[in-house]
Amino acid sequence: MARDTDQLAAGLRDYLPRGAGITGVTTLSAGHSNETYLVDGIGEVLRMPPSEEGLLPPYDMARQHAVLSAVANSAPGVPLPPVLELCTDPSVLGDEFFLMGQVPGEAFEYAVPDWLAADPDAGAESVCRQWFDALLALHNMPAGAMPPGERTVQQEAQHWLDVARGAESMPVLVDILEDLAKRPPRTSGAPTPVHGDPKHGNCLWHEGRLTALLDWEMAQISEPLLDLGYVLMFHDQGEASLADAGFALPGWWSADRMIAEWEKGTGRTAIDVARYAVLGQAKVAAIISVGAYLFNSGRIADPRFQAFAGVLPAYVALLEKRAMAAG
Known part of the structure; x- marks a missing residue:
């Protein structure tokens, strides 16, 4: 990252009434x-846009802050860090930002943590239960409590099609998204709040307890099956696996169990859920394509983006297989 953490600390000391307690960033x-x-000394977390070119502009700090505040007020079953100040004056730190309270916990995405590996049955069952309870609480939250920002399923598919085209993505990915935009999956009912990136890697865990669901920049009002399909696509990824640590544990919920729990918790039917899983995976493939494009075009030197280009063919091959099976 390009930011100087000493300068961030100095700016926050001047800006915050409690700034004298800051020892560093x-x-x-x-x-x-x-x-x-982490804002050291006061135990708070600073959230900012990327310091260099990122994957998914724009980065609306005010809207992210509004989403977190709305969910905290209207969906108490979703664990969140305390939502603190929003600053829209870029002169303070160079960009808009907001602050959150620090909560204990660690995320896992690429490797199963020791505490879960030691309890692969009941521990995995508990992880999935808590994770889905948070997702269900969000999907049952009144849509009117969320800040503005709504897309239909067709608009969602069209958005990721536009992203894929802009990144000069693989033709088969473009074809799949074109089909999803022309023939969007059917909906389960009225729109609800959706997270947009509700993978288990965006959960914080402390002593086996879910302490926070993070990364709300893609949250909106839409079809909740978008979230369920996104989660389901992590099953059985094989060589195309990106971030599915935990899914092979004996106590981890199967796709059928996840669908059944979601239907029970929302009172909806998971109609066309296989196609929603395809849309979720196509969305990720479009994002991976953006990273590869940014690196290959010399616009960013992040080695993670370089790695995207290597994994993309296998990932899109799996996507194509799933799209054919879903119809």
Whole structure:
């Protein structure tokens, strides 16, 4: 990241009424989009747009703050960090930002943590239960409580088609998204709040307890099956696996169990769910394509984006197989 953490600390000391307690700023995660930092001394987390070109502009800090505030107020079953100040004055730190309270926990995405590996049956069952309870709480939240921002399923498919085309993606990916935009999956009912990236890698865990669901930049009002399909596509990825740690554990919920729990918790039918899983995977493939395009065009030197180009063919091959099976 390009930001100077000493300058961030100095800016926050001047800006915050409690700024005198700040002893420094430590990078937590560059992410693939937004950046997060720990504000040492006061135990808070700073959220900012990417310091260099990112995957999914624009990065609307005010809207992210509004989404988190709305979910905290209207869906208490979704664990979140405390939502603190929003600053829309870029002169303070160089960009808009907001602050959150720090909560204990660690995320896992690429490797199963020791505490879960030691309890692969009941532990995995508990992880899935807590994870889905949070997702169900969001999908049952009143849509009117969310800040504006709504897309239909057709508009969602068209958006990722536009992203894929702009990144000069593989033709088969473009073809699949064109089909999804022309023949969008059917809906389960009225739109609800959706997270947009509800993978288990965006969950924080502390002593087996879900302490926060993070990364809300793609949250909107839409069809909740978009979230369910996104989660389901992590099953059985094989050599195309990106971030499915935990899915092979004996206590981890199967796809059928996830569908059944979602239907029970929402009172909806998971209609066309296989096609929603295809749309979720096509969305990820479009994002991977953007990373590869940014690296190959010399617009960003992040080695993670270089790795995207290597995994993309296998990932799109799996997507094509799933799209053919889904019809």
